[in-house]
Amino acid sequence: MTNRRHFLAGLAAASLAPVRGWASVGAPDYLAAALFPDGSYRLAGLDINGEILFTLPLPARGHAAAAHPYRAQAVAFARRPGTFAVVIDCTTGRETARLEAPKNRHFYGHGVFSANGNKLFTTENNFEAGEGVIGIWDSQSYTRLGEFPSGGVGPHDMRLMPDGQTLVVANGGIETHPDTGRSKLNLPVMRSRLSYLNLSGRVLEQVELPRAMHKNSIRHLCVRRDGLVGFAMQWQGETSQHPPLLGLHRQGDAPHLLSAPVADHSTLQGYAGSIAFAGDGQTVAITCPRGNALHRFTVDDGQLSGVFPLEDVCGLGPGTGGFVYTTGTGLVGRLRNGKAKTFAQPRCQWDNHLIPIRGPA
Amino acid sequence: MRTLALALALILPLHAHAQNHGPILTSTVETHVLPGFAVLSQATEALTQAAQTDCSPGSARLQAAYHTAFDSWISVSHLRFGPTEVQDRAFSLAFWPDTKGFTPKALSGLIASEDASVETPAEFAETSVAGRGFFALEQMLFDPKFTDQGAAPYRCALIQAIATDIDNNAHAIDADWAIYAITLTRPGESGPYRSEDEAMQELYRALTTGLEFTGDTRLGRPMGTFDRPRPNRAEARRSDRSLRHVELSLIALRDLAAHLSADYPGIAADLDAAFAKAIASAQSLDDPALAGVATPQGRFRVEALQQSINDIRAIASAELGPTLGINAGFNSLDGD
Numbered sequence: 123m124t125n126r127r128h129f130l131a132g133l134a135a136a137s138l139a140p141v142r143g144w145a146s147v148g149a150p151d152y153l154a155a156a157l158f159p160d161g162s163y164r165l166a167g168l169d170i171n172g173e174i175l176f177t178l179p180l181p182a183r184g185h186a187a188a189a190h191p192y193r194a195q196a197v198a199f200a201r202r203p204g205t206f207a208v209v210i211d212c213t214t215g216r217e218t219a220r221l222e223a224p225k226n227r228h229f230y231g232h233g234v235f236s237a238n239g240n241k242l243f244t245t246e247n248n249f250e251a252g253e254g255v256i257g258i259w260d261s262q263s264y265t266r267l268g269e270f271p272s273g274g275v276g277p278h279d280m281r282l283m284p285d286g287q288t289l290v291v292a293n294g295g296i297e298t299h300p301d302t303g304r305s306k307l308n309l310p311v312m313r314s315r316l317s318y319l320n321l322s323g324r325v326l327e328q329v330e331l332p333r334a335m336h337k338n339s340i341r342h343l344c345v346r347r348d349g350l351v352g353f354a355m356q357w358q359g360e361t362s363q364h365p366p367l368l369g370l371h372r373q374g375d376a377p378h379l380l381s382a383p384v385a386d387h388s389t390l391q392g393y394a395g396s397i398a399f400a401g402d403g404q405t406v407a408i409t410c411p412r413g414n415a416l417h418r419f420t421v422d423d424g425q426l427s428g429v430f431p432l433e434d435v436c437g438l439g440p441g442t443g444g445f446v447y448t449t450g451t452g453l454v455g456r457l458r459n460g461k462a463k464t465f466a467q468p469r470c471q472w473d474n475h476l477i478p479i480r481g482p483a
Numbered sequence: 484m485r486t487l488a489l490a491l492a493l494i495l496p497l498h499a500h501a502q503n504h505g506p507i508l509t510s511t512v513e514t515h516v517l518p519g520f521a522v523l524s525q526a527t528e529a530l531t532q533a534a535q536t537d538c539s540p541g542s543a544r545l546q547a548a549y550h551t552a553f554d555s556w557i558s559v560s561h562l563r564f565g566p567t568e569v570q571d572r573a574f575s576l577a578f579w580p581d582t583k584g585f586t587p588k589a590l591s592g593l594i595a596s597e598d599a600s601v602e603t604p605a606e607f608a609e610t611s612v613a614g615r616g617f618f619a620l621e622q623m624l625f626d627p628k629f630t631d632q633g634a635a636p637y638r639c640a641l642i643q644a645i646a647t648d649i650d651n652n653a654h655a656i657d658a659d660w661a662i663y664a665i666t667l668t669r670p671g672e673s674g675p676y677r678s679e680d681e682a683m684q685e686l687y688r689a690l691t692t693g694l695e696f697t698g699d700t701r702l703g704r705p706m707g708t709f710d711r712p713r714p715n716r717a718e719a720r721r722s723d724r725s726l727r728h729v730e731l732s733l734i735a736l737r738d739l740a741a742h743l744s745a746d747y748p749g750i751a752a753d754l755d756a757a758f759a760k761a762i763a764s765a766q767s768l769d770d771p772a773l774a775g776v777a778t779p780q781g782r783f784r785v786e787a788l789q790q791s792i793n794d795i796r797a798i799a800s801a802e803l804g805p806t807l808g809i810n811a812g813f814n815s816l817d818g819d
Binding site: 157185202232254297299301302303304305306307308309310311357359361362395411434449450451458471472473474 | 564565567569571573578580582583585612613675685695696700703704706707710712728813814819
C-alpha cells in the first residue's frame with residue numbers, strides 16, 4: 123500500500139516538477155498565429171482579455187497550433203501543404219524541435235496531443251494514394267512513432283474526445299497533391315466524413331452527410347465536455363445553393379445541421395472558418411470570413427441566437443460566458459450577453475484559428 | 484503605363500463601389516459567354532450525329548467531330564458557375580483529373596455488364612460522371628484497351644450514348660444561359676448576384692481559377708517533380724490534346740481578361756502582353772501530349788510556360804482584382 127502511494131506520488135512529481143507549466147509564460151488562454159506589421163509571421167499567446175503575452179517568430183505563415191496539456195510548449199503547423207511543424211518552448215521562445223513530414227506525406231495544419239501529453243497526433247496527406255493518415259509522434263523526442271489511416275480523404279481538423287481515448291477527425295473529402303498546389307482534384311466524387319478513431323487507429327464510427335450534400339466539406343471541429351461534437355463546413359458545390367455550414371453530432375446518433383434563415387445564411391458564400399462552443403457550452407458559433415459574420419446558435423433547440431457582422435472574422439474560442447474571436451483586420455473581441463465587443467486591436471492580421479490552452483485535466 | 488496602373492490600383496479600391504460595371508458585364512456576357520456556349524452546343528450536335536452515322540473508333544469524321552467539340556468545351560470550361568455547374572454538368576462533360584482511375588473502371592463496368600442504360604439518355608445521365616463526357620469518349624476512341632473489350636455492338640452503343648449525353652448537357656447549359664445571362668447583367672436582390680460588384684467578382688473568379696487550373700493542374704500534374712515527372716498524367720494525352728488545352732484555355736482567358744480590364748487601359752495592356760507571351764510559349768512547344776516533361780530539357784520548357792502563366796496570375800491579383808474592388812481577404816482561402 124505504502125509502496126503504491128509512494129509510487130503515485132513519485133509519478134506525479136516526475137511528470138509535473140521538472141516541467142515549467144504554462145503559468146511561467148503568463149498563463150495564456152489561447153494561442154494564435156498572425157502576420158505582424160514588420161512582415162513577420164509569429165505565434166502569439168493571448169490572455170482572455172486579448173492581451174498579447176508573448177510572440178514567437180515562425181518560419182512561414184502559420185495555420186493552427188497544438189498546445190501541450192502541461193508543458194509550456196506549442197507545436198505550430200505551417201499552412202497546408204506544409205511539410206514541417208515547429209515545436210516551440212513558449213518560456214524561451216526557442217524552437218526546440220522540428221517535425222518533418224515523412225516522404226510522400228504533408229501536414230494539413232492541425233494536430234492534437236494525447237491526454238497525458240506523451241504523444242502528438244497530426245493530420246497528414248498520403249498524397250500518392252490520395253488518402254488521409256494520422257501521424258503519431260513521441261512528444262519528448264518528436265520522433266515519428268507511426269501512422270494509421272484517418273478514415274477518409276483530406277483530414278483537416280482533429281480533436282481528442284473527453285474520454286481521452288478517442289480521436290474525432292474532420293475528413294474533408296478533398297484530394298490534393300503537392301504537384302498541383304491547392305487544386306482540388308476530386309470534387310465530383312468527394313465524400314466528406316466525420317470519423318471517430320481510437321488511439322490505435324481503429325475506426326469506431328463514420329458519419330456522412332446525405333448524398334445531396336457530399337460536396338459539403340467538414341473541416342473544423344469543437345468538442346463540448348459531454349462529448350457533443352460541433353463541425354464547421356465549406357461548401358464545394360454550386361454557389362447558388364446554400365446548405366448548412368454547421369453541424370452537431372453525438373457518437374451513435376445522426377448529425378444535426380443548423381443554419382440561419384436564408385437571408386442571412388446565403389451571404390456566407392458557403393464558407394465557415396472556425397467553430398467553438400461557448401465557455402458555458404450553451405451556445406455554439408461559426409465564424410464566416412467571406413460573409414464577414416459570426417453566427418451563434420443555441421445548442422439545445424438549434425435556433426439561431428445572433429448574427430454578428432465582423433469583417434474577416436475567423437479565429438474563435440470559448441470565453442467566459444461566451445466567445446473570444448479574432449479577425450484578419452487585427453481585432454480581438456468578446457461575445458457575451460448578445461453583444462460583440464472589441465477589446466484589443468494589435469497591429470497584426472490574425473490567422474484562421476484561436477487555440478484554447480487546456481489546463482491539466 | 485505600368486506606374487499609372489499601379490497608382491490606379493492603389494487609389495481605386497476606395498471608390499470601387501461607385502464603379503459602373505454594367506457595360507462590362509453586358510459585353511462579357513454577350514460576346515464572351517453566350518457565343519462560347521452556342522458554339523459548344525453546335526459542335527456537340529455534330530458530334531452526336533457523327534457517332535450515329537459511324538461509331539467505329541477509327542472513323543475520321545467521328546474523331547474530327549470529337550476534336551472540334553472538345554475544343555469548344557475547353558474554350559468555355561473556365562466559366563464554372565451558374566448553368567454550367569447545375570447537376571454537375573461540367574463534371575459530366577469533363578471528368579478530369581481522374582486520380583483514382585474511375586473512368587476506365589466505369590467504362591469497363593458498363594461494358595462487362597452490358598448495362599442497358601446506354602439505350603435511354605435519361606438513364607445514362609444517372610450513371611457515374613466518370614463514365615461520361617469527353618474523357619470517357621476519348622478512352623473509347625483512342626485507348627487500345629477499349630478497342631476489343633466486350634462486344635462490338637455494345638461498344639458502339641456506349642460511344643453513341645456518351646456522345647448524346649455530351650450533347651444533352653451542352654444544350655442544357657446553352658439554354659439555361661439565355662436566362663442566367665439576365666441575372667448576371669442585371670443583378671438585384673432576388674437574384675444570385677445582388678450587385679454589379681458581385682457579378683464582377685464571379686467573372687473575375689472565373690479568370691483566376693481558370694488560370695490556376697491551367698497552370699497548376701493542366702501543367703503541374705504531368706510535370707510532377709523534377710525527380711519524378713508524370714507524363715502519363717497529362718490531360719487528354721491519348722488524343723494528343725494536352726498542350727492544345729493549355730493554348731485554347733489561355734486564348735479564352737485572354738479574351739475574358741480583356742473584357743474585365745476594358746476600363747483600365749494600363750492593366751489591360753499588362754495583361755494582354757503577359758497572355759501574348761504565355762500563348763507564344765505554348766505555341767512554340769511542339770509537344771502535344773506534354774510527353775517532354777520526362778526529359779530535363781522538355782521539363783524546363785514546360786516550366787517556363789507555367790511560369791509565364793503564374794506571371795499573368797500575379798498581374799490579375801495585384802492589379803486587376805484590387806482595381807475592381809475585389810479583396811481576397813486574409814482568412815478566406817479555400818480549405819483553410
